[in-house]
Amino acid sequence: MSAAYEARVTVTRFAPSPNGPLHLGHAYSAIVAHDLARARGGRFLLRIEDIDGVRSRPELADEFRADLAWLGLEWTEVPAQSMRLAAYAAAAERLRAEGLLYPCRCTRVAIAHAAITQGPDGPVYPGTCKAARFAPDGDVSWRLDVGEALRRTGPLTWFDERAGEQVARPDLSGDVVLVRKDAETPASYHLAATLDDAADGVTLVTRGLDLFPATHIHRLLQALLGLPVPRWHHHPLLLDETGSKLAKRRGSPSLADRRRAGEDGRALVDSLRRGRFPAGITLDESLSGDS
Numbered sequence: 001m002s003a004a005y006e007a008r009v010t011v012t013r014f015a016p017s018p019n020g021p022l023h024l025g026h027a028y029s030a031i032v033a034h035d036l037a038r039a040r041g042g043r044f045l046l047r048i049e050d051i052d053g054v055r056s057r058p059e060l061a062d063e064f065r066a067d068l069a070w071l072g073l074e075w076t077e078v079p080a081q082s083m084r085l086a087a088y089a090a091a092a093e094r095l096r097a098e099g100l101l102y103p104c105r106c107t108r109v110a111i112a113h114a115a116i117t118q119g120p121d122g123p124v125y126p127g128t129c130k131a132a133r134f135a136p137d138g139d140v141s142w143r144l145d146v147g148e149a150l151r152r153t154g155p156l157t158w159f160d161e162r163a164g165e166q167v168a169r170p171d172l173s174g175d176v177v178l179v180r181k182d183a184e185t186p187a188s189y190h191l192a193a194t195l196d197d198a199a200d201g202v203t204l205v206t207r208g209l210d211l212f213p214a215t216h217i218h219r220l221l222q223a224l225l226g227l228p229v230p231r232w233h234h235h236p237l238l239l240d241e242t243g244s245k246l247a248k249r250r251g252s253p254s255l256a257d258r259r260r261a262g263e264d265g266r267a268l269v270d271s272l273r274r275g276r277f278p279a280g281i282t283l284d285e286s287l288s289g290d291s
């Protein structure tokens, strides 16, 4: 680890999507990011990831801010993703010009049928359209040629504060989509989040262990686009009684529900910080990134 890493002010972020209300799992994630920054005299950012056009409900962003204030957290808000579409398009164009993207017309169903291997996020795209290199007709997504990209960058590593040094294995996810068919939401999560973290000066990317595999891809994108390389802190996930990731648990109150019911948000944060979770909820302490 170079001294330059340590000299930088720690900047973390919480980056929720306004697709539904925040729940306890989100609160936990926000607290982890907030506290890591505060403990190091750094800054904690809020970024609204609002480019999932189909499901995005912009009015929820105000609820998120109210939730964070109710939890007693302080943050600096940076521009939402919908303000950054030109930057995503420019990065995609650069990769396209370098011959690292190819158009794909496959449907999700076709990929599921053709896929030979399972990756961390489901069937690995078998590269059907890579050999074809057909002329894009508009209704296509653009995939990253991971094999070619890795040949150009050479081996890459990244550092997770809990799991240690990692060798980047973006190949495990296959040729992921970077530019989606949907014109309203042009950039995939991988491209948008990687560019945003660089633009926002994030030095410590904190998020749940479920996104551990995505970091292999993000590390590759950083190398391809000449972006600074942060450190990562993938935190354990809160699980419900069935062992499933706690997200939008059926019937469980959202943070907004709790706030409106008059619950004490700071007391809730205090409990979560001490590892005291509501009945039926546990923290998955396994370090596996394979989930």
Ligand SMILES: [Zn+2]
Pocket (backbone or CB within 6 Å): 103, 104, 105, 106, 127, 128, 129, 130
């Ligand atoms: Zn295809």
